[in-house]
Amino acid sequence: MDLDEIKATWSQMSDQLEQQKKLTDKIILEMTQQKYKNKFSKISMYETIGAVVCYVMAFYILLYMKELDTWYLLTLGIFTLGCLLVMPFLVLRSLKNIQRVDLVNSNYKEALIKYTQEKNRLLFLQRLGIYLGFFMLCTSLPVFSKINNGKDLFLSATTWLWYLPVMGVFFFFFARWGYRSYRSITDSAENILNEMDQ
Amino acid sequence: MGKETQFISVIKQYEGVIFKITTIYTDNKNDQQDLYQDIVYQLWKSFDSFRNEAKISTWMYRIALNTALTRIRKKGRQGISISIDKVVLEHTEAYDSQFEERLKLLYKQIGALNALDKGLILLFLEGKKYEEIAEITGLSLSNVGTRLARIKQKLKSQIVKN
Numbered sequence: 001m002d003l004d005e006i007k008a009t010w011s012q013m014s015d016q017l018e019q020q021k022k023l024t025d026k027i028i029l030e031m032t033q034q035k036y037k038n039k040f041s042k043i044s045m046y047e048t049i050g051a052v053v054c055y056v057m058a059f060y061i062l063l064y065m066k067e068l069d070t071w072y073l074l075t076l077g078i079f080t081l082g083c084l085l086v087m088p089f090l091v092l093r094s095l096k097n098i099q100r101v102d103l104v105n106s107n108y109k110e111a112l113i114k115y116t117q118e119k120n121r122l123l124f125l126q127r128l129g130i131y132l133g134f135f136m137l138c139t140s141l142p143v144f145s146k147i148n149n150g151k152d153l154f155l156s157a158t159t160w161l162w163y164l165p166v167m168g169v170f171f172f173f174f175a176r177w178g179y180r181s182y183r184s185i186t187d188s189a190e191n192i193l194n195e196m197d198q
Numbered sequence: 199m200g201k202e203t204q205f206i207s208v209i210k211q212y213e214g215v216i217f218k219i220t221t222i223y224t225d226n227k228n229d230q231q232d233l234y235q236d237i238v239y240q241l242w243k244s245f246d247s248f249r250n251e252a253k254i255s256t257w258m259y260r261i262a263l264n265t266a267l268t269r270i271r272k273k274g275r276q277g278i279s280i281s282i283d284k285v286v287l288e289h290t291e292a293y294d295s296q297f298e299e300r301l302k303l304l305y306k307q308i309g310a311l312n313a314l315d316k317g318l319i320l321l322f323l324e325g326k327k328y329e330e331i332a333e334i335t336g337l338s339l340s341n342v343g344t345r346l347a348r349i350k351q352k353l354k355s356q357i358v359k360n
Contacts, residue, residue, distance in 0.1 A: 002354075003350060003353060003354065005300065006304055006307070006323070006353065007323060009297070009300045009301060009304045010304065010323040012297060013218070013301060013304075014214060014218070014324075017213075017214030017217055017218070018214055021210060021213055021214070022213070023209060023210060023213050025206050028205070028206050028209045028210070028238065029202065029206070031234075031235045031238040031239060031242075032205070032238065032239060032242035098268075101264075101268050103240055103244070103261055103264040103265055103268065104240075104243075104244040104247055104261060104264075105247075106264060106336075107260060107333070107334060107335055107336030108260065108263050108264060108267065108314070108317055108334055108335040108336055108337075109314075109335050109336035109337055110336055111263075111264040111267055111268060112267055112313065112314060115267060115268045
């Protein structure tokens, strides 16, 4: 199929579409009334649920902060608390920014640039969240152990003997997979942005 | 004429165009229907702004393309499964299998382009002048020309490969 054939096929399809108009007044009005089912709404819902879980956990740590009676447990507690409070906020804000891309007043180029940038930011945050979440598995264990059982895990080395190596190996493969996936998505987004400037 | 009546008439006028846009930006029927509705919904939401604009087609293409562009696609779809062929032809009296094959090939070739190029080739095939393409896309006139030449080259090389 050469370019002339592409044009001819496109034109023939346009003619056929003109002849087979299917939309009725009712269907069109339904489409304007039906709630906009943007995929972001679903993602936002899951992220909001996640954020609520994080904030409940953060509140729990905050409530029992006084139980963390050594400098290292307190440090881990503050780190965990910080992650639980900041990450969901950043992700939700990033999602909101994507939804705010102005479809009406932006031209195609502006919408594409803004969308690609915001999507990259969201992807970055999501990846960061995964890494931090994994790191938090290590940092939160002693915190919750102390809060729930009053037990300082640093004083009983046996748990760490199996916990850290297992987590280390798992994290290595997980991080490698995450980084590769992230690179491939952002690289293709970057290509589009670079091409815009050419 | 009321707002709703005016809007219905605009959508009916451009329903074929919306269909074509949804087809090149999606790879299955469900996504296509979702996008179609998204576009109509966005057009409705901004219909007031159109009434102050000079050219309806520019407004329509801009919003439809922006909506298609900023829509998240479901993950895990493999390849480009052209499911639109039946949709295009099922209502015609004479079923033309050769035309359907050509259509599949056409969508396959356009589907291989990136988001920006898809929009440009669509506007080109719709017979838009470079000035209007530049207005819709926000690219400079010379950039539109250069990019379209490159896209044609890309399509040619795809054709050779096929």
